[in-house]
Amino acid sequence: MSTVYKSLIISPNPDKSIKTYNPGYMAISDNGKIEEIREENLHNKYKGYEFVDLSNYLIIPGLIDIHNHLPQYAFAGIGDKELLPWLENYTFPREKTFENKEIARESAKIFFSDLLKNGTTTSVTYVTIHKNAADIAFQEAEKAGIRAVIGKVNMDQNSPEFLTENTEKSINETKELAEKWHGKENRLFYVVTPRFAVSCSLDLMQELGKIAQKSDYFIQSHLSENRGEIDFVKKLFPESQSYTDVYEKAGLLGPKTIMAHCIHCNEEETEILAKTRTIIAHCPTSNRFLKSGIMPLRKYLEKGLRIGLGTDVAGGYSLSMFNEMKEAIENSKYYQVFVDKKTEPITPAEAFYLATLGGAEVLGFENETGSLEKGKNADLVVVDYKKTDPENGEGLYNEPEQILSRLIYRGGEQSIKEVYIKGQKVVKFA
């Protein structure tokens, strides 16, 4: 159904500033595309369109989470253990349960439903090593209506026995899943997912790199999160110059590769990431929760590295990209305090860009989503933004930058009213 919305609208610009329509009118065609958006009454121009007055609300683009782990969501927010016992007690046993299809299905339903409730309309997601579980995740993402980039995890060494795959089987199952799902409805995509260099043999990584390159699949892995992990990789690959070099030699880096964390990369490593145009998933909530450090976000942006934000659930405790934006800003402040006084923190507008258009650009989805512009999909979040204001919108602080800042610091699932993907309502709260 074609619709004209009237609302306060805030959308990111490619230069990381914000564009505000106050109020704005947005015409959406029945194929779910934005036909026109401006600060001018479009009500009369688009005759026959349903007119929806959302004057008391704010519309922003759907949010983009470029790194999370579906099976780990079940224990999000449980922080009673250190990293190793946390992996042993929570992550690995939980991932094992995904051999059970019912658990895999129920978990996927909850996961995509909660992503949408949090305003996330595009997600890049790890499942487990289980082919069925990954297939089920795709099925549930398809039903939920979300844009999703999903991968079966590959791991064939240095892992608990019950999560260690046969290399050939791992490769074959990856191919099957990718061929089945990649590009479906131009909304579901396959991401080849070697977990990280520690848990993958060089053979496995090289073969996965070839598969991805041949068919233009995405690739995702983890890079330079934790000092212990970095030392382990050095021991496993003594001939490599660096952790990043391991992935480069394995043929895994490139403009469709998403490397999560990249906290401790040295100069040479960031040069490789820049040269290969590899995407970095910055996960600030997880940086702190797992005591990993702080990724130098401002410095990486200034180097022109390609960066999006990820919740890293359950290294992060929340699926909310509002929380992730806040953590990106707040951690960049501590980067200045504790690491480099000369590096300025990022602004709310910059964090907003990273969680929307920035994420779309690095994934190559910028012609379809990430901002509210003519010709793009109507992927959008209707926010009850006055709820985040102690004075309920009746006070003095209602500049767009102030509204955005408050949304980032005080918003969350509870401040979302509705979520749309391609113009279709996928979430509605009371």
Next chain:
Amino acid sequence: MSTVYKSLIISPNPDKSIKTYNPGYMAISDNGKIEEIREENLHNKYKGYEFVDLSNYLIIPGLIDIHNHLPQYAFAGIGDKELLPWLENYTFPREKTFENKEIARESAKIFFSDLLKNGTTTSVTYVTIHKNAADIAFQEAEKAGIRAVIGKVNMDQNSPEFLTENTEKSINETKELAEKWHGKENRLFYVVTPRFAVSCSLDLMQELGKIAQKSDYFIQSHLSENRGEIDFVKKLFPESQSYTDVYEKAGLLGPKTIMAHCIHCNEEETEILAKTRTIIAHCPTSNRFLKSGIMPLRKYLEKGLRIGLGTDVAGGYSLSMFNEMKEAIENSKYYQVFVDKKTEPITPAEAFYLATLGGAEVLGFENETGSLEKGKNADLVVVDYKKTDPENGEGLYNEPEQILSRLIYRGGEQSIKEVYIKGQKVVKFA
């Protein structure tokens, strides 16, 4: 009305562990005191009491916020400016508006209502320099039913002209307010509030110290938050050994004095704080938001310093003590990462203690509130804790420590069902 509640109950112990009743029964008399609490059916024993089955919920003690600024709540979450322009653009002009009684009243209503909605049943609060505004804050706290320690701010130098008081008037108004309100209903208390050493003359501080000591009022101020502030204090008081020494010489330290922040105190200063039994308000959200640093919480606890948690709204962006507990833990992790590898982070149970019984103990309220024990007031929060669980309470992670951790990391106003003070319902959500 006398009531027996059945619920999962988690309450802090003085050794910072938690006590769990699963399920627990709690009998509350009609004077609002807890008569009995145990893991045994009290339904039959307390005949004639209303029985309320809250089996699907969790009851915790009311939360205690020992540092916040009432007038600043209006711009909570606005982080688009650095500290100095933030003060000049937001804090000072906003505080000026409190000369208007209607603004002061409306703001106080919102503030105490939102504290209660966040489960905070005890608050230690700064108003502004305006006597009327402080009086109104007391009136509204009285109506709201909250336990509140409130002070008119004193400042007679180095402040914007419109916030600079005549010293004598400042002292006299302080006396009048304190005499009027301190001890009312054993629920409202006066706190003498020299803003901080920069904005108070030595004469003013000394006189305020005498007034407080004579009548056993609380005292609150700010100490060692920011490097620039510390340097300024050094210049203003060249004869003093340290920032802390300034307050000690002014007669402001003691077991009823709450000093907010104390981030950069040296060994000699913490010795003074220990010796005088001065209370520290740790405000971790604000530590990061304002780029102040991280208070060494674990080290201070090991030294036996007396510590509670404060939101420091609007140096903090949220009135939620769940958020503050989370920030206390998460910042203690970054303290380990960036400042001292040997200092272990605090646990969810320790954070919970600080936000409840710990706060009550430092304020001297431990016989009345802060934990759920026989003889104490029924100050409690009913939490819809399953809402914080992605699996809605039906998954594997339902140990009390896990429930508590999830509540801290994923809870907030939206997970609170009801709030009681002295057995009286003060907040009820749909």
